[in-house]
Amino acid sequence: MKPRIGFIGLGIMGAPMAGHLLAAGYPLTIANRSRGAAVAALVAGGAAWAESPASLAAQSDIIITILGFPADVEAVWRGGDGLIANAKPGTLLIDMTTSSPGLAQLLAREAAAHGLGALDAPVSGGEAGARNAGLSIMLGGDAADLARALSVFETLGKNIRHMGGPGAGQHTKMANQIAIASTLLGVAESIAYARAAGLQGGAVLEALGPGAAGSFQLAMLGPKMIAQDFAPGFMLKHFIKDLGIALAEAEGMGLALPGLAQARRLAEMAAATTGDDAGTQAIIAALAVP
Amino acid sequence: MKPRIGFIGLGIMGAPMAGHLLAAGYPLTIANRSRGAAVAALVAGGAAWAESPASLAAQSDIIITILGFPADVEAVWRGGDGLIANAKPGTLLIDMTTSSPGLAQLLAREAAAHGLGALDAPVSGGEAGARNAGLSIMLGGDAADLARALSVFETLGKNIRHMGGPGAGQHTKMANQIAIASTLLGVAESIAYARAAGLQGGAVLEALGPGAAGSFQLAMLGPKMIAQDFAPGFMLKHFIKDLGIALAEAEGMGLALPGLAQARRLAEMAAATTGDDAGTQAIIAALAVP
Secondary structure (H helix, E strand, O other): OOOOEEEEOOOOOHHHHHHHHHHOOOOEEEEOOOOOHHHHHHHHOOOEEOOOHHHHHHOOOEEEEOOOOHHHHHHHHOOOOOHHHHOOOOOEEEEOOOOOHHHHHHHHHHHHHOOOEEEEOOEEOHHHHHHOOOEEEEEEOOHHHHHHHHHHHHHHEEEEEEEEOOOHHHHHHHHHHHHHHHHHHHHHHHHHHHHHOOOOHHHHHHHHOOOOOOEHHHHHHHHHHHOOOOOOOOEHHHHHHHHHHHHHHHHHOOOOOHHHHHHHHHHHHHHHHHOOOOEHHHHHHHOOOO | OOOOEEEEOOOOOHHHHHHHHHHOOOOEEEEOOOOOHHHHHHHHOOOEEOOOHHHHHHOOOEEEEOOOOHHHHHHHHOOOOOHHHHOOOOOEEEEOOOOOHHHHHHHHHHHHHOOOEEEEOOEEOHHHHHHOOOEEEEEEOOHHHHHHHHHHHHHHEEEEEEEEOOOHHHHHHHHHHHHHHHHHHHHHHHHHHHHHOOOOHHHHHHHHOOOOOOEHHHHHHHHHHHOOOOOOOOEHHHHHHHHHHHHHHHHHOOOOOHHHHHHHHHHHHHHHHHOOOOEHHHHHHHOOOO
8 A cells, every 4th residue: 555645845846746646646645835726736636635734744654845945844844833743653754855964964863753764855857857757866864764765756756866864865965056056157157258259159059068068057058048048947046045055064064165155156146136036047147248 | 282281289189180180191290399209200100390380381381389378379470480470471370279369369460461371279178089089179260261271170170160250269268168167166066065974976976967967077077086086187287277368368358257266266276286287177176175
């Protein structure tokens, strides 16, 4: 018999993910801050609606959260009304939010103290990955807990990797965002330079793409930077949040990451110009091309 | 009949390139600062040796230079003993050094004033690209001059692109190095973070490589950073030179590139530790992992 799943956080990512679980036949209970169209569609598809995390917790074997910010995760997991206090012993709690590794470790300890399992399982692949069940999932926690939820993860993604104990999934996601941050800035600076030098942007991308300057960011976001198309694939505000977590975590480990700090500063400058709902490619707006 | 080619600069890049031209049947005259094994091999293969750029210029229809620094290019092209003063009218001069766009424009003007053609034609692809005739060649100058030398370029590379007038090849190469600089730094910071967080480096590369953090730099240099293998593919000293040109050029255009400045600073810091003959992956040595 399939485990009963509780799912909290039905945003751009969470809604299609919950839809995949429902379609795969998991008994599903959902909760969300607001009750909009995504909730209605899932309820119409057979999901049960819970008024609170506490009531959802009482009727679930595995609970998944995918929320906006670490503070949201804390609010849903901790405290008298939270998942940890209200889940039945033996429940497995999984946070798929991109959040703080330190918080993931804390939550895993508190969950264990209540006889609960916990995994940190942030994803990459964005909205498209969530929609086509093609997410990469970076896992931290016990192998036995992962094994218990493996078929759930396989319903949501493809590249499923166990990176180590509690927090290791979040740490891997941070390593991912750190690499993206400076790569994105390098692409933006390259395109800004090319524009200032009077080169044709598309020709530059063709010249650079196949060589040592090539990257996913160049290929996917370079053309949008050239076209000044700032429609979001991944929003600046979430990117800035992620980079802030990575910087704080690095600082806590005594590691200075000057490229990351620079990229975050420029992302913030760009957000002040374009608004922070713009896509990450809008970082080029922080570079004043003469 | 094939044009007579003069070739100056028989270093890691120039020597195999000259070898390809000789093998393709071009009458070849060579000159070089030093007369070592590479020169001996080319002379044994049929190349003529010239004692100076001036004497080489007198017996060549197309002259290629690929040297270390812009000052070397100036020394060989300009002045009473230089190529411009001593080439026959109608000679085509091609600089394949990664050099300053401003210098390329100046040399093109001076060449034109002497009835000579000039192209800037920096390459990417490194030593491997030079050896297997797989270089990317970024061209600036007149289309007619490019057409005249096209079969020469096709003997040396594959991805041959005319980017615009004089200097456009160098500008494109600068855009290439700018994208690489921050991408490289992002990869180094990601790996340094992963190491500090206690993650297994190889597993992190596998998790990140196929996704939005993926890049040529991550795939090719990430494993070397993890292994602390600093053997050079492309040396820090040449990279630092390139980034200095790009920064100066950007400043001249009124364009601030903070990511590039940061990457160059860290490359210099790393070079102080590892020596500047280390490969660019040694930039990770500038990040003090606790």
